[in-house]
Amino acid sequence: MTTRSSTDATRVIPEATVARLPVYLRALTALADSGIRTCSSEDLATAAGVNSAKLRKDLSYLGSYGTRGVGYDVDYLRYQIAREIGVTQDWPVVIVGIGNLGHALANFSGFRSRGFRVVALLDADSTLIGQSVAGVAVQPFDELEPIVREHGVAIGVIATPAFAAQDVADRMVAVGITSILNFAPAVLSVPDGVDVRKVDLSIELQILAYHEQRKAGGASNAPADGGAA
Amino acid sequence: MTTRSSTDATRVIPEATVARLPVYLRALTALADSGIRTCSSEDLATAAGVNSAKLRKDLSYLGSYGTRGVGYDVDYLRYQIAREIGVTQDWPVVIVGIGNLGHALANFSGFRSRGFRVVALLDADSTLIGQSVAGVAVQPFDELEPIVREHGVAIGVIATPAFAAQDVADRMVAVGITSILNFAPAVLSVPDGVDVRKVDLSIELQILAYHEQRKAGGASNAPADGGAA
DNA sequence: TAGATTGTTAATCGATTAACAATC
DNA sequence: TAGATTGTTAATCGATTAACAATC
Structure with missing residues (x-):
């Protein structure tokens, strides 16, 4: 057999699809919470903010979880997607850098509810150590290794200033994350096999600014004119 | 002439390129700060974390700002990219929802330094009103309209809980944003002509979890095994 | 059976990449 | 001129979309 069978092990899901699965998961949870038991691809697509062709194509990479002529069972599909993403299990997470942002992240309720558990908050600033944030004590950054080993941490969050980010990443990689x-505005270099995703506020704003600039003319809120509508 | 001329007005820059321009801008600023006056596409690509073919292709959409055999003048290219993005001008911004995250955003220094100015912090919770965050007083959400009109605000940031996000977006759109x-974990529906970008922590974590799950086997930090390496 | 809706096909569109001619 | 490096071409790859056969 040279042809790939579509069993769990060999299935490859396109990156663009992977990025949308959590959106579908959230939409399904919202539907379930409002008492809806079954939905069509059109319903779910609307709730997720995509078109239904894309939704069905995406779901087709996971398997055949719908019923033609009927639609999808909300709970069943939700479970299948959660399993595919891996959020049926619990993921221990460490957050490094407990400034304003780290503080906000530690308090973020969406963590627990989506299968992530903050097992430690770390900072290099000794004046923060021992302080309790969201019920978790801040520990010295040097404690990274024993914490990662003890809890089996595979995912680390960097919320430090840019200048510290590469060092933190290097240490994380060294201890097996x-x-x-x-979240630091810095390009991280990591070895193959380590995944990095970045969230950058100012980049998002700059992308908006680019498009905004091109709208001017019809815009009533353009910075230049007094806006005396 | 049916062929598009490559003058400023008609140039169309692919979305993927637009999203990378801020990264190049930041890399150029870092190079300038370390005293480097000239760089090759290879240098800049490394600093930005992309390959040099992609960088040159991206820059080619802006114009011809390099010198063959020599490279790019760091300051000149930086100015050209900043102008293209629109961050040579000042963008007034309002933040709605001053919880932990709104607080962190208000204090974010990358705002000012990249051409964005927080002109108001708004919240529906009357107990927060008047409180000063990062030197800016929190005002009632109802003040949105006069503030937007007075400052010519075109960009709004939503940092409310999910249930409030669509209402806030509707009001923003109504007053001309x-x-x-x-930042709220909700799908927003807005009219054509309004751009929405979303930043979603739990989605990013879930994407990492998906890939992490597929690494297990070789992983030393897998949650399941004791990790007695 | 008739109506509804999935899962898949195939066409189209956009992004990436390597290679190299142009040119400093 | 010789060496270096850009800007562009063209091939490849991946994502999106509309349409519809399969099937409940």
Whole structure:
């Protein structure tokens, strides 16, 4: 057999699809919460903010979880997507850098509810150590290794200033973390096999600014004119 | 002439390129700060974390700002990219929802340094009104309209809980905001002509979890095994 | 059976990449 | 001129979309 069978092990899901699965998961949860038991691809697509062709194509990479002529069972599809993403299990997470942003992240309720558990908050600033944030004590950054080993941490969050980010990433990689979510405005270099995703506020704003600039003319809120509508 | 001329007005820059321009801008600023006056596409690509073919292709959409055999003048290219993005001008921004995250955003220094100015912090919770965050007083959400009109605000940031996000977006659109950065875990529906970008922590974590799950086997930090390496 | 809706096909569109002619 | 590096071409790859056969 040279042809790939479509069993769990060999299925490859396109990256663009992977990025949308959590959106579908959230939409299904919202539907379930409002008491809806069954939905069509059109319903779910609307709730998720995509078109139904894309939704069906995306779901087709996971398997055949709908019923023609009927639609999808909300709970069943939700479970299948959660399983595919891996959020049926619990993921211990460490957050490094407990400034304003780290503080906000530690308090973020969406963590627990989506299968992530903050097992430690770390900072290099000794004046923060021992302080309790969201019920978790801030520990010295040097404690990274024993914490990662003890809890089996695979995912690390960097919320430090830019200048510290590469060092933190290097240490994370050294102690065996293989997925990093980086909030610091810095390009991280990591070895193959380590995934980095970045979230960058100012980049998002700049992308908006680019498009905004091109709208001017019809815009009533353009910075230049007094806006005396 | 049916062929598009490559003058400023008609140039169309692919979305993927637009999203990378801010990264190049930041890399150029870092190079300039370390005293480097000239760089090759290879140098800049490394600093930005992309390959040099992609960088040159991206820059080619802006114009011809390099010198063959020599490279790019760091300051000149930086100015050209900043102008293209629109961050040579000042963008007034309002933040709605001053919880933990709104607080962190208000204090974010990358705002000012990249051409964005927080002109108001708004919240529906009357107990927050008047409180000063990052030197700016929190005002009632109802003040949105006069503030937007007075400052010519085109960009709004939503940092409210999910249930409030659509209402806030509707109000923003109604008063003339045409670009929204949404941190609430909710799908926003807005009219054509309004740009929405979303930043979603739990989605990013779930994408990492998906890939992490597929690494297990070789992983030393897998949650299941004791990790007695 | 008739109506509804999935899962898949195939066409189209956009992004990436390597290679190299142009040119400093 | 010789060496270096850009800007562009063209091939490849991946994502989106509309349409519809399969099938409940």
